[in-house]
Structure formats: C-alpha cells, structure tokens
Amino acid sequence: EPEVTQTPSHQVTQMGQEVILRCVPISNHLYFYWYRQILGQKVEFLVSFYNNEISEKSEIFDDQFSVERPDGSNFTLKIRSTKLEDSAMYFCASSVAGFPGNTIYFGEGSWLTVV
Amino acid sequence: AQSVTQLDSHVSVSEGTPVLLRCNYSSSYSPSLFWYVQHPNKGLQLLLKYTSAATLVKGINGFEAEFKKSETSFHLTKPSAHMSDAAEYFCVVTWMDSSYKLIFGSGTRLLVRP
Numbered sequence: 001e002p003e004v005t006q007t008p009s010h011q012v013t014q015m016g017q018e019v020i021l022r023c024v025p026i027s028n029h030l031y032f033y034w035y036r037q038i039l040g041q042k043v044e045f046l047v048s049f050y051n052n053e054i055s056e057k058s059e060i061f062d063d064q065f066s067v068e069r070p071d072g073s074n075f076t077l078k079i080r081s082t083k084l085e086d087s088a089m090y091f092c093a094s095s096v097a098g099f100p101g102n103t104i105y106f107g108e109g110s111w112l113t114v115v
Numbered sequence: 116a117q118s119v120t121q122l123d124s125h126v127s128v129s130e131g132t133p134v135l136l137r138c139n140y141s142s143s144y145s146p147s148l149f150w151y152v153q154h155p156n157k158g159l160q161l162l163l164k165y166t167s168a169a170t171l172v173k174g175i176n177g178f179e180a181e182f183k184k185s186e187t188s189f190h191l192t193k194p195s196a197h198m199s200d201a202a203e204y205f206c207v208v209t210w211m212d213s214s215y216k217l218i219f220g221s222g223t224r225l226l227v228r229p
Binding site: 003004035041042043044045048056058091093103104105106107108109 | 149151156157158159160161164205216217218219220221222
C-alpha cells in the first residue's frame, strides 16, 4: 500500500539552528500538510499546501516556518531558527483531493528535539 | 471554536471483552468524522471515517463507529479486544467551513490486559 514517508525519524538540534524535515507524499496526491504534536498535547494543524502554494496555515505557522515542494516528489518543512518550544513530533500528510472528508494519509512522523 | 472531546484519556480492557472509546464534537453543519490509530513508533493510520453516508461506519480490524447527530457523538467500538489493539486512538473532525484542517481530540490510550 502506498505510504507517506518522512525523514529523519528523529533529529536533535541546538536552539537557533535551522532544521529541514522532509516528506515524500503518496505519488498521485495533490494536497500536502504538516501537523505537529508537542509531547502530551493534541495533534495540531500547521499548514496545507496545494498547487505550489500555501492554502491555509495556523497561527502557529509564523515567519520561522516555511514549506516547499522543491521537486515532483518531496515536500519539506523548514524551521529557520529553532526554539525549545519547537520540540515536537512533526507529521507530514497528503490527500488526493482537498475537500473536507477526503482521507488524509499520515507519515510516521519526525521527532524534533531542540536543546 | 469548533472542537472535539475524547472523554477518556486511558481505557483498559481485558482481551476478548468489548471496547468503547468515546468522542463528542461541537455541533456544526456537516461534520466529517474520523478515527485514527497510532501504534508505538508508527504513524497515524486511518481506522474509519464518516462523511454523511451511513451513520454506522465499519472500519479495519473489526472496529466500527456510529454517528449520532442528536448526541453529537462518534464513539468507537469493537466487540472483542485483541492484544494488538493496544495503541493510542484519535477522534478527528473537520467541517465544511473549516477548510481542509483536521481538528484532533486529545487521544485515548487503549490498554489490553491478557
């Protein structure tokens, strides 16, 4: 079964460093997402992306965050200058279409630890 | 703000007994409802979804959920728990007016005793 893959599975970085989390969505999917889960908290929406632009973002997704689809297969989340509170599990997801109720498929997540 | 509430943070059952994981959502027009499961060190896997068709939805691994509009609930059930069901379960909602954003519940950790 096709799946969303994410790398790295775990990354430790120093505060202030830039981090790039990578994702390969399912190949025929057109909508891409990032969610995150801080330890002990709910999974939260960060951003959705379609047709090479952000379609929606949450208040969490400030200027420190950016997303990019640099080629036909990868979808990346960049955090420019990491803070301690950015430590979380980051989930990439994708879907064929974007309407509410369409199934969104998630990757296994990337654990980011900022020290 | 629209929200979803999972009433139990932990549920413990014996193997072979029924499972009930409770979920309520804030009322709004045409919700779409999902249950996702997360096993340790794994991603979020879709168990089942409701999108305005039949109110009783069957999913994978013997799970099912019933959409009850009058109670704004979407509880997840399974007649007989298996050890492999031990995981974290998330009730997830989206609405027509919330674009494509999923709203997650806080999760219920299911423990299955032998």
